[in-house]
Amino acid sequence: MTISPEYLSTLRERIDRRLVEVYPHGPRLLAEPINYVLTGGGKRLRPILTMITAEALGTRDDRALHAAVAVEILHNFTLVHDDVMDQDRTRHGQPTVHTRWDEGVAILTGDAMFINALGELQRSSVAVTAMSQAFTKGALAVCEGQALDKEFESRSDVSLEEYRTMIDLKTGYMLGLAAELGALAAGSEPAQVDSVRRFGQLLGRAFQIQDDLLELFSDSGTMGKSLGSDLLADKKTYLVVAALDVAREEVQGALELAKGDLEAGMDVLRDLLQQNGIQAQAEGVVKDTIAQALDELNILGERKQSLVAFSQLVLNRKN
């Protein structure tokens, strides 16, 4: 089973239509940047996961839409604040909020977006309490992942275990939450809710490590763009953490080199990763993590097919 491009378009349109209704009016310095962000593009993967999960588990009406939109706003809130913290100047090819307005507006915009996400969730007609608790937990996890990410920037002794905890919090929980809210909107049993949440979390972990691989080894011109800035900011990736473990001095040398000559440093790093089997190791972890994610879906029987198709959609992207 695959998910047709037409079906994906329909879902995206429903989500996009609702997104512009969330905060149409309000003080200029909030309404303008909020709607700038919410109409600024993005693949809408997280709300699509919410909608597909709800549909797989038996909800064909609008019940999951508010929850899906809440997750998308939550995701965008983290981007607005992350962009300030990382001083990133563009996002989806457009100036970031703090670049177009200023840092104060970006902080306030993020805050109001998070609150609007909650308001949107509270519009759901089902399971509002359980959804709100899941939402709070997921949002806190993202903050904790971001805090660990920041802490790791000043450390060179991060273990793979610590790195995994960080990406699980920063990336995995949000996809887990997206799936969980879909299941809650469909009124599913707790065991199913737990399974789809773990599916989303594992998919998020696989996605992140695969992203690291694509950044370094993809031929596409669209990848590699952010890896440079990540490396220069001493951000840890799975590949770097794993390589530091087996060839510390050479890897540190390559990272130093990259600060003066990014291309040269990345070439040395690529060679080191291949020679030490880190590329193969990471590819193995991605494969294994996807298998674990799909295992979680067995509890759904035949209804798992659209979620399997969604995981392929996410992981087969080339950029």
Added chain:
Amino acid sequence: MTISPEYLSTLRERIDRRLVEVYPHGPRLLAEPINYVLTGGGKRLRPILTMITAEALGTRDDRALHAAVAVEILHNFTLVHDDVMDQDRTRHGQPTVHTRWDEGVAILTGDAMFINALGELQRSSVAVTAMSQAFTKGALAVCEGQALDKEFESRSDVSLEEYRTMIDLKTGYMLGLAAELGALAAGSEPAQVDSVRRFGQLLGRAFQIQDDLLELFSDSGTMGKSLGSDLLADKKTYLVVAALDVAREEVQGALELAKGDLEAGMDVLRDLLQQNGIQAQAEGVVKDTIAQALDELNILGERKQSLVAFSQLVLNRKN
């Protein structure tokens, strides 16, 4: 009736004890600044209002404590982010979070505090849905008030009506929310919930205008400290807005003067406010607003006494 200092101390201790339990563990870059803020002082007026309201309306157990603590965390979240936006370096005599750590940590700390406030609210054993909706509404109002405050900095044509909307959102809603949550914790009727919310909002409005008056006309050495920085940042206060309305050029002259010589500018401003009757006008508005606030309490009959006493406590402060 007055509220005894002993009773206030007891309430503060219960609130402070719970505040340190909210986020004891977590990533270092979150747990440390969060607990730094939550143990850093403050009068705890908002959570005390929640507790006193709940008690006045019949709840003598711990039901209101989680809601009270949630309001205090919400208040402190706004301070952490406001301090970044306004580049304020100290708060309660201690370095602000972005000064002691950095801006990224302060943004993330505020985000995580807001989420923890929600988590705390969700621990309430009563009326969680109604409380969460009130909380979301109140938090959005604070953001909107802050956005208007920022917008007004670049405008010299702000009307008293617009100014009142701004302080109602920025200051009034939070006190209104504090009282509302107390009433919801006590399981009160909607009419009573609405009344205590409006009481809190009006009390907040009176408090803010009185604060502006104290800043300019109090003899106390502890006041006046923040007015200077507010004036220099072109922040609007009730007095300045009202004065601009009747003596635009003179007031703008005084504000210009203050940028070079703060004391001299404030002296001219004081004279202008007295000559034009603005001081007396503002004092009248405070009195009238307090009367309106107290009127809202009539629906409570004799149970209103502790809230009347609370309003005196808030308004009789000299600093």
